[in-house]
Amino acid sequence: MGHREDLLEGAKRCLLEKGFVRTTARDIVKESGTNLASIxxxxxxxxxxLVEAFVALVEGAGDSFEEAPGGGSATTEGGSIERFQEVWANVLRxxxxxxxxxxxxxEVITQGERLAGVRDMxxxxxxEGRSGLAALFTGIEESVIPDDVVETEGRFYTTLLNGLMVQWLFDPESATSAEQLTEGLRRVAGRMPEG
Structure with a gap:
């Protein structure tokens, strides 16, 4: 690995251990075995x-959202209620x-004012996150997913993900399950008048 990759890996480790606010350039240099000028x-x-390292960490976590337990990828048809439940079960897993x-x-959400430059980036x-989630749930290849799908369905899935994340971090035992989320969607959709 070169200095660029070493810095990225060191920054990832620092973020996971110290977070954004407490990570210093010297921490990253020490963790990566590089020098300050390299940053x-x-x-x-x-x-x-740090932003690039954070995005890489989130992307890495997101890559496992499609993997079914025991390996392989989601098996149900994109856009179906079954796919909705299967993917949320994978996410929660x-x-x-x-x-x-x-x-x-x-931390990024709650410390946004202190991290203004980071927040902007x-x-x-x-x-990209909305696009990836929309592709995952719809089964449409991310490189060709229409902007309107990203801006509607992608935002919907992002909102659900953030809510589930907060619930799970607060209390995993009482957090909404994939089955409960799916049944909630069924009921909400069932109450809507046709047309």
């Missing part, structure tokens, strides 16, 4: 490096191993 050369700033990442996400990355 500016490869990433421009410590904040830019990953929460214990990704707890540190979700805690870090909450992450706002730009949110579109």
């Amino acid at each position: 500016g050369y490869h990433y421009g700033s410590k904040d830019a490096l 990953t929460f214990p191993e990704s707890r540190a990442i979700w805690m870090l996400t909450l 992450l706002v730009k990355a949110q579109g």
Whole structure:
């Protein structure tokens, strides 16, 4: 690995251990075995490096959302109620191993004022998250998913993910299950008049 990759890996470890607010450039250098000048050369700033590391951590956690227990990927038809439940079950299954990442996400949300530059960079990355979630639930390849699907369904799934994350971090035992979420969707949809 070169300095760029070493810095990224070191920044990931620092974020998971210390979070955004407490991680210093010196922490990253110590963890990565590089030097302070490398951060500016490869990433421009410590904040830019931390944002890239955070996005990589979230993407890594998101990659496991489609994996069914025991390996393989989601097997139900994209856009179906069965796919909705299957994917949420997969998402919830990953929460214990990704707890540190979700805690870090909450830090970014709750410390946004102190992390103004970081927050601005992450706002730009949110579109990619919406696109990935919309593709996962609809079964449409992410590279061709229409913008209107990302901006409607992607936002819907992102909102559900954030709510489930908060519930699960607060109390995993009482957090909404995939089955409860799916039944709630069925009931809400069933109450809507046709047309």
